[in-house]
Amino acid sequence: GIQVEQSPPDLILQEGANSTLRCNFSDSVNNLQWFHQNPWGQLINLFYIPSGTKQNGRLSATTVATERYSLLYISSSQTTDSGVYFCAVRSNDYKLSFGAGTTVTVRA
Amino acid sequence: DAGVTQSPTHLIKTRGQQVTLRCSPKSGHDTVSWYQQALGQGPQFIFQYYEEEERQRGNFPDRFSGHQFPNYSSELNVNALLLGDSALYLCASSLVWENSYNSPLHFGNGTRLTVT
Numbered sequence: 001g002i003q004v005e006q007s008p009p010d011l012i013l014q015e016g017a018n019s020t021l022r023c024n025f026s027d028s029v030n031n032l033q034w035f036h037q038n039p040w041g042q043l044i045n046l047f048y049i050p051s052g053t054k055q056n057g058r059l060s061a062t063t064v065a066t067e068r069y070s071l072l073y074i075s076s077s078q079t080t081d082s083g084v085y086f087c088a089v090r091s092n093d094y095k096l097s098f099g100a101g102t103t104v105t106v107r108a
Numbered sequence: 109d110a111g112v113t114q115s116p117t118h119l120i121k122t123r124g125q126q127v128t129l130r131c132s133p134k135s136g137h138d139t140v141s142w143y144q145q146a147l148g149q150g151p152q153f154i155f156q157y158y159e160e161e162e163r164q165r166g167n168f169p170d171r172f173s174g175h176q177f178p179n180y181s182s183e184l185n186v187n188a189l190l191l192g193d194s195a196l197y198l199c200a201s202s203l204v205w206e207n208s209y210n211s212p213l214h215f216g217n218g219t220r221l222t223v224t
Contacts, residue, residue, distance in 0.1 A: 033212055041196050041218050043151070048212035086150055088213075094141065094164040096200070096213055098150030 002027045002091050006099035013077045013106045021072040021102045023087030031090035032063050034072050037101070038083045046072070046085075077106045110135050112201050112216035120222045121189050129184040129219045133201030140182040141213065142174060145196040157182055158204055186221075194223045 003026040013019055025032075034046040047054050047061040049070065054061055058077075063070040074081055084101040113132045121127050133140050139158045143151035153166035157176035176182045180201075186193055197220075200213040 031212065035215070041145075041220065043198060043215040043218070045212065045214060088150075094139075094156040094158075095153040095166060096141070096143075096151075097153070100150050 001095070002029070002089060002097050004087060004089055004097050004099035006085075006087055006102050008102060009100065011102055011104045013074075013081075013104065015077060015079060015106055015108050017077050017106075018073070018075045019077060019104070021074070021085055021087075021104075023070040023072070023089075023099055025068050025070075025087075025089045027068070027091055029065065029068075029089040029091050031096070032070055033088050033096070034061055034070070035086045035088065036081075036083050037086060043086070074104070077104075079106045079108055082106045112137075112199055112214050114197075114199050114216035114219050116219060117217065118220045118222075120224060122224055123189055123191060125189050126185065126187045127189060127221060129186075129197050129199075129221075130181070131184070131199030131201075131216060132181045133199075134214050137201035137203050137214070138180050139202045139204045140176055140180065141200045141202070142182070142184045143198040143200065143215075144168070145198060145218070147195070151198055154184070189223045191223050194221060196220050 005024045036044045051065040060073045088096045088098045141156040142154040145151040155165040160176045171187045196218045198218045199216045202211045
């Protein structure tokens, strides 16, 4: 099956800092999503981005499908950005394959 | 517009027992998938239901079974519970277009199952 690797595994930020999370995948994809999982376990959709660039407030994402990677940018980080960020991809089937996640801690 | 809803939110069961988890998809969605998330790991695909049939299954034993109803809601059943079944169970819904796998998934808040 398709392999998804996320880096870094852990990230500690000071409030106001910027950061970049990376997702590499092993095959072509039809679907790529970024999620934020909060401490209560809620998995929140951030972006549906199989290719191209999108922005939503302080967050933006870029997927370069031909090179099999995606980047999630967090600007001016806030303590509420803390949690685990997952990249998930889907190829030619119904299964969404998740990476191991990046745990982000934003300190005040 | 109601999102994906799951019940119950928490559940404690004993080894060997059986459990049923429930999911209602987001309004307008016709496909439901179930995922298991163990502590510290990413979610793992269990199976997907579309038109009341199991369409694809992940690497889970037959103790895990499911059902989809005509109103698109779904149940996940786990028999003969093991301690290792303790996890967060997530339901996701999407809209399937013919011959297309590229619709985004929307997840519910999950059911946290503890097996003692």
